[in-house]
Amino acid sequence: MNILEGYQRETEFAAEHDVTQRTVKRYRSEPNGLPWLKFGGKVYIHIEGGKQRLRRRLRVPNPTRSDPEKRKRQRELDVIKLRLAPPAPAPRKTTKREPARSR
Secondary structure: OOOOOOEEEHHHHHHHOOOOHHHHHHHHHOOOOOOEEEEOOEEEEEHHHHHHHHHHOOOOOOHHHHOHHHHHHHHHHHHHHHHHOOOOOOOOOOOOOOOOOOO
8 A cells, every 4th residue: 555645746746737846836835725745855746636626726607698598587687677776866066166366
């Protein structure tokens, strides 16, 4: 049984994911970054933790833009909100100030 099973050296992790060691180091230093440990003077990255971190960073397209039905419903809701909103106050009339006279 290997004590470091489930871990990968930082250099190998960087090469496998086509990034530099410096990028991996930056990922480690970020809040909620890559889980890692130092063993025998070498840095090891937890593989499963790295995969979970990548899943958390996963971005998906805005569903209101990609789904035409949802977009239509949202527009209908916006119209209803506008009808129910109280009328905006009338703008205050301002008087023009004359420039100060020089003596």
